[in-house]
Amino acid sequence: MSDTTTPEARPEAARPSGSLLRRALDRPNVLGPLLAAPATLILLILLAYPLGLGLWLSLTNTVLGGTPSFVGLANYAQLFHDPTYLAAAGYSVLYTVCSEGLKLTFGLGLALLLNRQFKGYRAARAIMLLPWVAPTVLSALAWNWLLDPQFSALSWLLIKLGLIHSNIDFLGQPWPARISLIIVNMWRGVPYFAMGYLAGLTAIPQSLIEAAQIDGAGPWTIFRRITWPLLLPVTTILLSFSTIWTVTDFQLIWTMTRGGPLDSTQVFTTLAYQRAINGGALGQGAAIAISVIPIMLILAIVALRSTREGK
């Protein structure tokens, strides 16, 4: 973007005359900060300050209703020896990596399918986005009932098809629960990737593809040599944002398993909630939440860089 003129550059004579206040409000260096003040204030009081306070809390042994004292890094040291925390960190990573991989694959597949002119394109696209638009907690409830240990309609269907003999306890056993959550997370996130990729695909000039076709390239070669490399910037953006949301996902897991059975689907956020809100150990809960920040910071920097490059 080329900015040859700055907001200050205009003939002095053209400035509106009037009261001092009026003239002050017309100066970008006065009006600008004034307009930005409400947003800045909200974010300072309700976001930046709590973030700092969280950092402080994580260095104390604060419990609900008790007098806190400074304990240094003791909370963090404890986490390193806490099997539940380590397991939660492990599942957070597994949950994120698996569901991101699935979302990317199916999202890209869906985008490739939708990226052609056909009747019903608009309807298909509109329907596709529904999982992403609908309140996660409410659709997770529907999944909950769909995966019920006793009345699961999915188990019923699988039994009728002769694939299994008795009901699967989807959410009551560690591994089935872990896998079910990953699938539901994928279900929710596929539309986001599909939308992003669809936007990326429409930006690829058709002439490139046609030139390759004339040279005799098949669809797979075109995808590998042209489409995919051109989609890489979009992929970085989609992956970094989606990973940020998935690593800190709470709604879906809390609604479906509350971290159970036996802590097998515990992730950073649900464990922090349990320790701090249910257990009252605010200091330790804060330490668990803060321990995610390094990951977030890296992802945020990647995301920021990739959005700025796409300019």
Add this chain to the structure above:
Amino acid sequence: MDRRAGWRLWLPLGLMLLFLLLPFYWMVLTSLKDRTELLNTPNPWWVFHPSINSFVDLLTQTQYPRWFLNTLYVSVGATALSIVVSYCAAFAIVRLKFKGARALSTAIFFSYVVPPAILFIPLAEVLVKLGWFNHLWALIPIYATFLVPFCTWLLIGFLRSIPRELEEAALVDGASWPRIMIKVILPLSVPGLISATIFSFTLSWNEYLYALIYMFSSDNKTITVGLTTELMRGDVFQWGQLMAGSLLGTLPVVLVYFFFVEYYVAGMSGALKD
């Protein structure tokens, strides 16, 4: 399109859409089943004796109508607050380019990626100190903490696409900056504002964590919190009512979405770009 190509498109696409729509079908189906059919049916994938009992019970025997209105109140309030505040901030950052504008835009980006899951514990302390705990209106400024970064970011992208010549012409004509902001740029920003509005409304409507922790009395709950805390007690979950409530709670955002699908898509890709 020849027949084979048609199959190649519609078979995978159909399966995918079926999977994506499955929980919604299940919601509708379950909400129309009465208690006996929920537990005993020859085929769970169909409803043989549709009844609206679940809806009637939900609306008359639970606080659901109250939760619905609470959600509406908070969502509209948080959206209105965030849009006004964000438009001002985005205008200042993009058009006025005051000292520190760039630093502010980076700070806003970073606050956009700070998730509620990291903030909820210390924020609880802040709310206790402010005396905001368990006050429904408090959710409005609280939701602004994630709406303002998002909307400002989206509007920054949108405002950048409006040509500078417009305001330069107005400046030469002697218009003041506040006038330009309201009379020149605001009308041109309407599509961006619509995108930001529907996103904000949807995000507030769907919020869970903050409302779950900070609103504990039944009168102050939102739909997502009310359903998961009051209808999922003990061993007996009221699935008919739960699904009826989920369906009614999903409809508003879906309706808004279908009306503004193009803005939604534009906003989604707009939010990806700086």
